[in-house]
Amino acid sequence: MTTNKEKIAFMSLPMAELLLRAPFIGEFFDxxxxxxxxxxxxxxxxxxxxxxxxxxxxxxxxxxxxxxxTAFMGLLENLKSGTGEPRIESITIQGGHDKSGRPExxxxxxxxxxxxxIVGPTGSGKSRFLADIEWIAQGDTPxxxxxxxxxxxxxxxxxxxxxxxxxxQLSQNMNFVMDLTVEEFITMHAESRMVEDVATVTATIIDxxxxxxxxxxxxxxxxxxxxxxxxxxxxxxxxxxLSSSPIVLIDEIENAGIDRxxxxxTLVDKRKIVLMATHDPILALMGDRRLVFxxxxxxxxxxxxxxxxxxxxxxxxxxxxxxxxxxxxxxxERIGNTA
Amino acid sequence: MKLITVAxxxxxxxxxxxxxxxxxxxxxxxxxxxxxxxxxxxxxQALYEKQGLAVTTGLSGNLCPDHFFVSNANDCLAWxxxxxxxxxxxxxxxxxxxxxxxxxGVQAVCVIDNLSGxxxxxxxxxxxxxxxxxxxxxxxxxxxxxxxxxxxxxxxVNANAxxxxxxxxxxxxxxxxGKLLLGAPETTNLEGSLLRFxxxxxxxxxxxxxxxxxxxxxxxxxxxxVFG
Numbered sequence: 001m002t003t004n005k006e007k008i009a010f011m012s013l014p015m016a017e018l019l020l021r022a023p024f025i026g027e028f029f030d031x032x033x034x035x036x037x038x039x040x041x042x043x044x045x046x047x048x049x050x051x052x053x054x055x056x057x058x059x060x061x062x063x064x065x066x067x068x069x070t071a072f073m074g075l076l077e078n079l080k081s082g083t084g085e086p087r088i089e090s091i092t093i094q095g096g097h098d099k100s101g102r103p104e105x106x107x108x109x110x111x112x113x114x115x116x117x118i119v120g121p122t123g124s125g126k127s128r129f130l131a132d133i134e135w136i137a138q139g140d141t142p143x144x145x146x147x148x149x150x151x152x153x154x155x156x157x158x159x160x161x162x163x164x165x166x167x168x169q170l171s172q173n174m175n176f177v178m179d180l181t182v183e184e185f186i187t188m189h190a191e192s193r194m195v196e197d198v199a200t201v202t203a204t205i206i207d208x209x210x211x212x213x214x215x216x217x218x219x220x221x222x223x224x225x226x227x228x229x230x231x232x233x234x235x236x237x238x239x240x241x242l243s244s245s246p247i248v249l250i251d252e253i254e255n256a257g258i259d260r261x262x263x264x265x266t267l268v269d270k271r272k273i274v275l276m277a278t279h280d281p282i283l284a285l286m287g288d289r290r291l292v293f294x295x296x297x298x299x300x301x302x303x304x305x306x307x308x309x310x311x312x313x314x315x316x317x318x319x320x321x322x323x324x325x326x327x328x329x330x331x332x333e334r335i336g337n338t339a
Numbered sequence: 340m341k342l343i344t345v346a347x348x349x350x351x352x353x354x355x356x357x358x359x360x361x362x363x364x365x366x367x368x369x370x371x372x373x374x375x376x377x378x379x380x381x382x383x384q385a386l387y388e389k390q391g392l393a394v395t396t397g398l399s400g401n402l403c404p405d406h407f408f409v410s411n412a413n414d415c416l417a418w419x420x421x422x423x424x425x426x427x428x429x430x431x432x433x434x435x436x437x438x439x440x441x442x443x444g445v446q447a448v449c450v451i452d453n454l455s456g457x458x459x460x461x462x463x464x465x466x467x468x469x470x471x472x473x474x475x476x477x478x479x480x481x482x483x484x485x486x487x488x489x490x491x492x493x494x495x496v497n498a499n500a501x502x503x504x505x506x507x508x509x510x511x512x513x514x515x516x517g518k519l520l521l522g523a524p525e526t527t528n529l530e531g532s533l534l535r536f537x538x539x540x541x542x543x544x545x546x547x548x549x550x551x552x553x554x555x556x557x558x559x560x561x562x563x564x565v566f567g
Contacts, residue, residue, distance in 0.1 A: 031461045031495045032468075059437050059464030059536055071498030127511055134504075135515045142514060165490075174482050177454055188457070189484045192491040231482070238484050 010073060011044045011066060018043070024194055028072045033058045043069055079194045088112070088246045089150050091166070091273065093133065096144030098125070098297025104145075106301055108291075112246060112271035115264060117284050119277075120293030126277055128296060130249060134167050135159065143297065167275075168245035170235050172252045176223040182206060183219035186238060193242050201241060208237035208266065212258045229257030236263045240270040251277035261286065281315050340419055341426045342526035344440045346466045347450035348459075352476035352507040353430055354383045356450055358390055359505065359513030360520055364426065365391070369521070372424040374415045376440075377432045378404050393422060404432040405538050408440050413529045420527070426520065439465035441535040446523035449500075452477040453489050460492040465536035467493070472519055473500045476507050 010018060016039035018025050029036050037046040047065045055062055090111050095104030110116055118126050128143060136147045136154040146153070178185060186205050190198045203219075210216050213233035217226060226234065232253070239248055248267050253260050253276065264286055267274045278284055285308060292300040325335055347353045354375075361371050373394040375383045380398065387394040395418060399407035408431055419427035431440045441447035449470035451459060454477045460467060467473065473493055478486050490502055501519060505512035543559035 027495060031492070033461070056537070057437075059439075059468065061536065068498065072495065075494055075498050127509065131511050131515070134512075140518060165487075168483050168487075170483055171479065173480065175480055176485065177481050178457065178485060185484065189488055192488045235482055235484065243483065243487060 011069070012042045014040050014042055015046075016040065022073075022076050024076060024191075025073075028069060032060060032068075076194065091133070091247065092148040092151060094146040094148070095298065096139070096141075096146070098143075098295045098299070100295060102295075102297065104143075104297045104299075106298055108289075108298075108301060110247075110273050112273055113268050114289075115268060115274045115276060115287045117276050117278055117287035117290040118293065119279060119284070119290055124293035125296035125298075126293050129291075129293070129298070130167055130169070130275070133247065134165070136166065165245050167247045167249055168239050168243045170232065170239060170248065170250045170253075174231065174235065176226070176231065179222065179224060181220050181222055182209075182217060182226070182234065185223045186234075186242075189238060189242050193244070195242070205234075205237045205241050208241070209234040212236060212263050212266065214257055214259075227257070233258045233263070236266060240266050240272065245272075247273045247275060249275045249277070253278065253280075253283065282312065282319055285309055285312050285315070340416075340424055340526060341446070341521070341523040342416060342419070343426065343428045343446045343448060343520055343523050344431065344442060345428055345448045345450060346431045346440050346470075347474075348436070348452075348455065348463070349432075351450045351452045351455065352474075352505075353450045354386060355507030356474050356476060356505050356513070356516065357428055357430055358386060359507060359510040360516040361392065361428070362390060362510070363514040363517035364521065370423065370425045372419050372422055372427045374418070374427065374429045376404060376408050376430065383430070393424070399432070403538075403541065405435075405438045405440060408432075409534065409538070412440075412442065416526060416529050426523070428520075435539065436462055436466070437464045437539045439469060439534075439536055439538075441465065441469050442529065443533045443535055444524060445526055445529075445532070446471055446520070447535065448472045448474060448520075450474045450476060451493070453481045453486060457485065457488050457492055460489070460496050463496075468497050469535045470497060470500050472516075473497060473502045474516060475502060475504050478504045479506055479509070 015037045026036050034050070037043065044066070047062060050062065052062070090109050092107065092109045095106040097103050118129070120126060128141075132141050132143055132145045133147055135141060136149065136159050137143070137145050138153055139146050176185070180188065183202060183206065186202045187198055190201050195201050206219050209230070210233075213230045215227065215230065217230050223231070236250070253263060260280070260283060264274060264276070264283065276283060276287065284290060285304060287304055289304065290302040291298050292302065328335060345353050345357055357373070364371055371392060373387050373392055374397060375381060375387065375394060376397045376399065377383070378399050381396055384394050384396045397407065397411055412429070415429055416427065429440070447470045449467045449472070451463065451467065451473065453475060475490060475493065486504070493502055503512055503516055503519065505516050540560055543561050544556055546559070549556050
């Protein structure tokens with residue numbers, strides 16, 4: 001965090017120097033509708049000299065500008081230093097109770113790189129579980145669960161910090177509502193994360209997404225023209241490289257038309273905790289554990305056994321066979337004898 | 340009584356989100372009342388009543404809805420106190436982007452939605468920039484990247500607010516929002532309280548019902564555009 005002394009220091013530094021230190025600082029003025037101060041002017045001088053009528057028009061108060069600027073600088077620093085908070089080594093969820101008040105009796109600790117599957121019918125409490133993690137519940141949600149980060153309850157500020165948001169969700173029914181090309185879109189995200197080399201990161205993400213997607217797309221493809229599979233591939237690549245959230249939830253990835261095993265591996269490689277709502281046998285066997293949801297609570301936690309995993313080869317053969325048939329159909333061929 | 344002002348662009352989900360948050364509070368036995376401000380007509384009264392809430396609607400008609408709100412704010416508070424609510428929510432009409440009903444010392448909530456696009460946080464004035472609590476809605480229909488960029492842009496214009504994502508349809512996040520609303524300070528009187536920011540000025544011939552266009556008919560507080 002910025003100390004008081006530093007605060008005063010950057011308020012009186014000339015803009016040119018501040019811009020060298022933090023190129024993104026220009027956005028502060030831009031987002032408030034103010035012109036960028038000239039190089040030799042300090043924020044302090046700039047705020048003092050701003051026209052009162054202009055401020056009135058913009059809905060800004062002069063007195064609040066210093067505070068806003070300081071807060072913005074804090075935000076920049078937080079994002080740049082990778083939050084300055086200790087890294088997340090583990091997330092622990094302590095059971096509460098289901099909808100009927102029956103205790104859940106579990107204590108689940110997950111670590112980066114783990115894959116946890118979530119199974120159970122619609123309405124069995126999967127969303128509530130995620131909401132508990134998002135909120136870092138402290139016995140104050142309908143389930144009574146508690147969530148610990150690195151074995152400790154969170155500090156109040158952590159619960160609402162956007163740069164500490166715990167869960168990134170890659171849901172099925174996701175759309176792009178922006179009319180941008182893939183490249184512009186990823187660039188915009190990278191800029192908001194203030195990464196050092198925006199162009200390289202953007203190119204990496206687009207390559208990775210193309211590896212995952214069945215059909216290729218270019219950096220110039222509009223995001224709105226991507227197929228469902230391409231969109232999912234792009235979001236998986238994007239989330240693995242750019243999202244600060246340690247947990248990634250993906251649901252029903254089996255329907256996405258992408259290389260689902262590689263997609264999961266991509267996230268695991270980036271040390272994400274992967275939560276996967278799936279009933280696909282191959283994906284389920286990739287999971288280290290399965291959380292079974294029933295009546296708003298977790299009724300069991302099944303550790304994937306070696307005996308279960310022994311089926312994997314068989315399932316993969318079956319899957320490859322079905323894929324081959326699918327491809328044959330796509331190419332207008334007849335289905336031969338596959339037995 | 341705790342008082343809360345809820346503002347946000349039209350159709351951003353103010354009513355839905357408020358209903359979900361209140362539902363969680365009702366389960367805990369909190370007595371909640373609502374005053375809904377709107378311009379022409381509103382079906383929201385029925386929505387609130389369906390949830391068993393005491394609600395009063397204020398229609399501003401041909402007056403500026405925000406000026407109408409301020410003129411009635413203290414009366415809203417008096418109504419809430421007389422009815423013995425624990426918490427009173429004043430939901431404003433969808434306002435022009437320069438306006439805000441937020442009052443100093445009263446918890447201020449701004450509701451905006453992901454669908455409005457990532458440039459929207461920039462375009463909204465004191466309603467967003469001076470809110471204590473920013474509720475972002477419709478996150479379920481946009482991509483994770485857009486959600487992150489949108490929240491970041493909100494953070495850029497209001498670095499100190501608590502930001503929370505709420506789904507107005509499924510209610511995800513509503514319970515948590517309810518908890519945050521309960522943290523509002525007690526308000527017993529608004530006499531002499533200050534708005535967080537002045538409302539846009541308007542006192543010209545058109546305020547008084549003029550319909551004719553032309554320089555001869557413009558009087559009072561008139562501002563002219565500059566063309567390049």
